Amino acid sequence: NNNIQYFYNLVFKWAPKSSLQNYTRTSRSFRIGFSQSVQSQVIFRWWKISLRSEYRSTKPGETKETHEDFLEKSHLQVQIALIFGSRILDYVFNLCEGKFDFLERLSDSLLLNIISYLDLEDIARLSQTSRRFAKLCMSDELWEQIVRSSCDHITPDMRALAQDMGWRQMYFTNKLQLQRHLRKRKQRQGSQRSSQL
Structure with a gap:
């Protein structure tokens, strides 16, 4: 449906209140989502935005997984790959494994x-x-x-x-x-x- 829009935002945090990385992606349909990694979790949030009244009460969605679960499960990996691309997915894998590329920053x-x-x-x-x-x-x-x-x-x-x-x-x-x-x-x-x- 062209009237429903989504927004996705991917944020990684390694300690409360300190953001390591922030990604926002919108497609032709405006997409809202949010993902963050706090200590040992990857949290992915998304918002559905529509001008139609029947979707106004729609609440944001959220998926939480530990780093280990994220590395083993494919559902959240597929979502991140579709929304942000394989490069960001590889980057998230490296973050979950504790591998940081400081030169890229x-x-x-x-x-x-x-x-x-x-x-x-x-x-x-x-x-x-x-x-x-x-x-x-x-x-x-x-x-x-x-x-x-x-x-x-x-x-x-x-x-x-x-x-x-x-x-x-x-x-x-x-x-x-x-x-x-x-x-x-x-x-x-x-x-x-x-x-x-």
Whole structure:
């Protein structure tokens, strides 16, 4: 029925009043749900919302399971997989087993700073671990940090060239090619100025 809508929200708490993770998911039909893990429980709550009067007295639903029961039973696992996807389900499994990925929780700016100290081979391997790390490892912000740390001085021409070609491409361009690119860029700018006069 298109008039009935649901809202689901997934929250994990490991101690009362301290939230570890919060997820909200809505689909085409607006869905409300709530799941949390308090000490050794996974609690999943959902709300049915409808503008129709016959559904206004509908109360929220709730399912509680211990971590061990959650790992063994498939009903709640199926609900979480359908609503939040397999990635979140895997994450919930890891939380219930006491496995935390603290790196995934760090901000992008902090991760970029850390990644900039890695060897090139390690950056290549890290980029293959997840979409987020692939995006970070290919980002201009990371390669700008790497170029800045490997060069003594970055001229305005080098910065402008990096804006044109990208910091990553600039890093992998050898010095002779870089000088040729800078020369061509200056010639192009000179010819554009003379054509404007």
